[in-house]
Amino acid sequence: MSKPIAISRVHDMDAIELVSPDGARATLLLHGGHLVSWQPAGADEQLYMSPKSVFASGQAIRGGVPVIFPQFAARGPLQRHGFARTKPWSLVSAEQGKDDALAVLRLCDDAATRMFWPHAFELELSVRISGREIQIELACENKGEEAFEFTAALHSYLRVADLDSTSLQGLTAMRYWDSVDEMEKVQRVDLLLPGGDLDRIYHRVREDLTLKERLATTERRVQIRQQGFEDAVVWNPGAEKCAALADMPADGYKQMLCVEAAAIEVPLRLAASESWSGMQTLTLL
Template sequence: MTFETLTIDGAPAVRLQGPHGDSVTALLRGGQVISWIDASGTERLYCSPLSPLAGPQAVRGGVPVIFPQFSGRGPLMRHGFARTRDWALADTPAGAAHPTLVMRMEHSAAETALWAHDCVCTLAVALEAAGLRITLAVHNTGSSALSFHAALHTYLEVGDVTQATLTGVLPQGEVLSLAEPIDHLFESVPGPFALRSPASALDMAHEGFTDAVVWNPGPQAVIADLPAGGYARFLCVEAASVGVPVQLAPGAHWQGCQYLVTAA
């Protein structure tokens, strides 16, 4: 296992190299994973080449951390502030079973009247034998209860989304076709999920999160930081808690994880 800090296109970053040739790279801005290369040398995440890594906008691709607000469901900026804030490297837990990168963000109630709560968010990114596990944890360090949405807005490389299928979000094992644009919150879906496409065979599971969001804008969408035809390269499958916001008492902890496993 090797660990290095680096700068990519002007953005401070960190890279963790696993024992099997796999690696994960994350930006300290947003605590955002932007690359996961599996043991076969295959990049499993999509990151738009037109999206500046150093900001000021959120990076389009990888795994943006959505917190404490999903989309426009509240008074804050779209998808909340976590994905544009600076995170700090933190110590890996003693005795961690797998190579793990940990980042941490603190938020003070004094920072914005729109979300006046004290909390600490921690993101742990672990390279496991056959996949990637990302765990988001929230600790309410204030004296009042807080309510939030959370999601890992994962952009998965699929090669051609119109040829991709996803199972696990529809009842009775029905297959979700992705030939058309989609932007849908699937509430109370426990998973697991299976994504099959020309460029990707991934099995996915989540814990702690209650919902899944599936998004692809389709060919008609005009998105400034996405190249022409770029929509076809990715599918977002997000582990999320949105339908019913998380309620956290003073001093309490919450965590949710998303596990991506390469499939045959």
């Protein structure tokens, strides 16, 4: 029998603190529908959160998993990455089950969103944890009478001990847009070794990716799977750009790599009453 989970306070904000029966934990803020922590059963924190991040109404949070909607980056007329990550979401349900814990949050259009993006919509974010796995699902329904298009992403910041000891597997032969050089390229090698300013949108992702990190006595591996999202973004600001970010420590880039499930190259289009959903699943192997 499931047990309801009450709203608590984390970073002085309303939050849902999920705990599954096996000890897996996650923290989800109602502000932005923002996942700020994930600890698999018997393991350490897997997400990067900037120690300089601001937790305030209307402000974006640096780290965790921001929800990007209805615009990715500056690819359109709206504020960068859209408005979903800075809006208050409402709690639909939160409970601990026999084998897992699950929270569902909702965001609907209001007078403020319609000023910038004149569409009626309903977003639902579902976060489920069990054992060494977390599933993050974003769903969108067109609640209006006119069709609309949008881009979206789950902007996951994965924590690493040292970027120089980190690689990402599963990108061989994939086509991508290099946002730094502003040109299309093809990934020629199996392992991506981050270095410097890295900002790439990989297209038509079908295979699972694996984040690998060489530790002192072992290897950490996180499997990254996505459904419903056609693209994957790999991002690290590098030393120069990181130093210019007010909400990041100058060396913060060494402790994170963003691997994002995204729909960017071909915007998603929903007719009246149509819906879409996409999911990113992270598994500590």
